[in-house]
Amino acid sequence: MTSYPGQGVPSYSGQPPPQAGYPPQGGAPGYPPQGGAPGYPPQGGAPGYPSQGGAPGYPPQGGAPGYPPQGAPGYPSQGGAPGYPSQGAPGYPPQGGAPGYPPQGGAPGYPPQGGAPAGAVPAYKGEVPSQDVRDDPNMAAPQASAPSLDMMDHLPGYDNIGFDGVSLPPPSYEESQREAPQRDNIESVPTISEEEARDALIQFVSEHCCYGKGPAEEMKFNDLNSSSAFHYTLETFGEGRSTKWAREPYKGQPVVVNGPPPGPWDIQAPPPAMFKTTKLDIEVPNTASVKPCHACFASGFQRCYRCHGRGRLFCTSCNGTGREHYYEQGERLHRQCVWCNGFGRKTCYTCSGSGQITCSECKGRANLRWFILLTIKWTNHVEDHIVERTALPDELIRGVSGQMAFEETQPRVWPINHFPEQEINSASNNLVHQHSSKFPSERMLMQRHRVRIVPVTQVFYKYKDDQDSFFVYGFEHKVHAPDYPAQCCCGCSIL
Template identity: 50%
Template sequence: PAQNPGYPVPAGQQPGYPGQQPGYPGQQPGYPGQQPGHPGQQPGYPGQQPGYPGQQPGFAPPPQQGYPTGPQAPGVNPPNGPPQGGYPQPAGGVPQNGQPMQPPSGGEVVSYDDDVPDENPNEEEPVPSAPLLENMDNIQGYNNMSFNNATVPPPPAYDEVTQDNPPDRGEIKTLPVISESEARDALLGFVAQNCCYGKGAAQSMVVRDRESTSAFHYTLETFTEGRHTAWAYEGFRGQPVDGPQNGIPPAPWDIPAAPNQLFLNGKVAVEVPHTASVKVCHTCLGACKVRCHRCYGFGRVRCSSCRGSGSKSHMRNGEHVTSRCTFCHGHGRRRCNFCHGVGMVNCKTCSACGQLKCFIQLTVTWINHVEDYVEEKTALPNELIKSVTGKTVLEEQYPLVWPVTNFPDPAINQASNTIVQKHRTAFASERILHQRQKVRLVPVTEVSSQYKSTDFKFFVYGDESKVYAPEYPQQCCCGCTIL
């Protein structure tokens, strides 16, 4: 055994020595063998230190700093133990017999040093975040942009579009009054709609007085357009990219946009020309996938049935019996249903494209601002006047309307002037496209009646002859109980 390798053995002794050959490699720990091209057969060579990875022929020994010396070095294993399917390393830094390390057998279950996260089915998926503003391009005319909508005031109008003189308005007439029989029929119809009301009072009442008036409902509609700009992004799938190299972007109010219908709310989003560019997704860094938020990249979660123990205890014939969990088959963990065990999911920021198309988006909003006023002389609530139909005695539609000045009731003239002047300056960040005003005349009849020495009043209003009778004497007929 003490003979040095490489010396020839006498021919006569060769039959007795083959049994000693298997021990030769084990007597030279750390030496790479007699491979051609290796520079070192000198004693004390640094390659004998355990854990050196580079003992391949033709290579100089690697530097000692920056390379871990085996599984004992800090930072080699992840804090939560080897991942599912990982290969645990044996003690020592050099594989046994010079052979590569083998994975565990197929039936062996890999253990976890720490707990695998619990699955929370109610946990919401993270909301995609916007790219950093410092990564956005500097677009001429759109400086200091952000991902939040910024209001763009309209440019000043060169000419205020108004009429030189108010339009000619014809004479406004009041509506005809209703008769006593019409008032009684309207009250009977109202009683029939309320199951607990008795109809005796409506049939036998004595009408003392009827006073017919007209309620006026004035309405002003101001249809405006507002514009907002902000950075926007979407997954880049190869769609056209109109960048600053194609020209100077137009101003926000120079981009054409028209509403589908006047006096109807609407919104449309438009990409500002010559502002687009392509960026690497800041969330997945171009990988198209991110770590699963349910299992945190493990691919497996703690079994919710056995709480990770792999077994369940139950009573059988008065004794506690422990059996393997059928939900996770005794592993204590099961596959994550959200990522299907992969540990990664598609990136929501770029829609799994890996790149983002960033551009400035113009949002055009059309709003119909409505303000009204009701002039009514009786105790009838104003909201009831708004809910019924009447006769439209005045209706005008212009880019900018004039206040009403010739209405028989001065209160309507005053209300029209106040509301029109208010709307001229109330929407400074929007452009007024059109205005419309109208006056509806709603008939109202106040009826004073008496039933069995009980005086009461009711109102008949609107073209539908609706009834408002809070003082009706028979509001609870026989057999009904008020709780």
Template identity: 40%
Template sequence: MFDSYAGYEGTSGGEGGAYLPPPMLSVPMPEASSHPEWHDNIPSISEERAREAFEDYVSSKCCYSSGPVKDGVITNMESFNTYRYRLETFTESRSTKLSQEPYTGQRADAAIQRAPGPWEIAAQPPSYFTEHKETIRVPYTSSIKKCDSCGGMGTKPCPSCTGTGSKVCSWCNGSGQSPDNESCNKCNCSGREECSSCSGSGVLKCNTCDGKGQLLVFINLIVKWSTEKDEYVAQDSSGLRLEKLVKVSGKELFRDAQIMVYPVLGFPDVSVAQASERLIRDHRVKYTKNSRILQQRQTIELITITRVNYTWKEKPYVYYVYGNELKVNAEDYPASCCCSVM
């Protein structure tokens, strides 16, 4: 029935039909942005800041002794940096779902005029890069049908008593007599009592149509706005594993936002420029098939890493201080023990 509406072919009653490809629209050509100013000096932190960060880190660990913090001797500090490139693509996608509700006199407007296409229906997007979902009833798709669940009766046989209105007496177990061989007062010796689920009627109101016997069926349009994100972190020679940088921030060097962004040009780290070109290409291929790109944003952050070498009890160890948050990583911490919280 709904296949007769142009653009809604294949709409089903599941979680939603297939995502609907957007119409071809002319999109302004992206403009190239100049690369950020570049300085050769690598930001560094003081020995005092490194010690404070180390002390905070150790105090947060219940199984770490403070000995290496108090008595450890810093022998060398070396600063490194790495770059994180992030591409965010804000998309709008649309899918359809066959929906229904009990019919209580609502207007049935199917076939009064042409139903607007899925991408012709107005929907106000939220602020850029804000997740949101909206359900819109498609005009001129509402019609009335008999409820299949109850056959249009509005009621269904009670499952507790199989439609008889009564059940075996719970007191005498159907014998008509109480356990002491007296007459069962609960069922008046009949052995059956009224079904409490349906109050003896043998039927229950149909939940699908709320007892109305009819349904209003229509197409719902599900509009979803989402932000697709990819990142690239450039390799560095500090020895700190890159996955440790996921939860820290860096100094923002570059930001560019357009409907479609242009790959980064002239950035000193070639791998960052290459990642920009690759990810922008991938996003355009991936997110224009079944969605519409409303805005893209690309940023580059400088993340500082300080490798601190120290000795404790005449043995060498190392820890890292990284990110704006001065996070610490000390995988070879020499004074830890196993403990449990009771």
């Protein structure tokens, strides 16, 4: 293997080469050859230049003082797998069995190469490359794959548990005999006066900076046509449950197993609030166990994903050459790269040169605590129906208040059948019937339906020679006037 940083790389402490360009290995004229030209460090060991044979001041492959050789502490050498820590180097995990590092032969609690569980593979796979790699600043740490389900415990009632949430059908609901509720008569809503309609229009104009207020103050009202919009809403509050295997780094947490685990629907968990969507995670009792980390094979660390375990990277500033170009008085010159000090390589900043990083799964603990996670999600399913007979857009009715003409809350509601507007009765019957079977994976906890009566007034007016209308709706007296006659005041321009 070539020396590090490579043949033909100028010394980081010597003088720059006398000619521009890069020194070839064959000995181009004007550049010091490999055989030992005067003034240039040869391969045989000239001071101040890196050589293969052990030159002072540069790290040779054989172990010169001041540079980590193949077995030096804290540096990945070539003595074991290519480009990976050698066997027996102090301070670095060797392949032969140092404490805390998974050996090839099968240390206790570590799956050896000959018998790792199916699916249990490190988060970063492949052999350590024989050459340094280029840095990719956008590289992200890979995600560890899930272990094989064969490694997980088989618990009664949880036979089909995986690593993704699996929805569980709720227990059957036995509907008891219900009687139709007694319902009160529907009251009418108040109407607005001409003065209230004008005040609402003036307020509407003031909320639009380019609208002129003259028409709102001067227009003549010909007629006020009051009506009511009806807004029916059905809410079904359901509870869904799902389970999956979950894990966390084992830091000495208690692992208590007192018998078989309870069923997923046997765990009591009241909803925090009715008719409000929320979620809760619960560890299923008697399902916890401790297992070796599948991502690092119980070592607590993984091979560095950025440098692929070599501990160093090509210097991106000089592109691995050890020098950079600059111009002085129009002449192109070379000098030692200030980012790598002429080495052409830099210490990997992700692993700090060790070639390994803390395992992202176990956080260096070597073991994982596994358990079944129960996720309870309470969902409020809402559907509505609006009856509005004028030209006012229906969706505007949802955003305003009105008179609550009817409200009923029951575990199972009866469709409305007494409302004066038959379309509301029909909509209630359809929605209640749909919700009875629309959410088969949830347990229905409560239902609520309401009818709001929203006042709507269509105001017919005359302004100069124009005749038109606008709407005032809701208890807030909101205005819908798309054809207001003065929508651009003086000084405004449309680009």
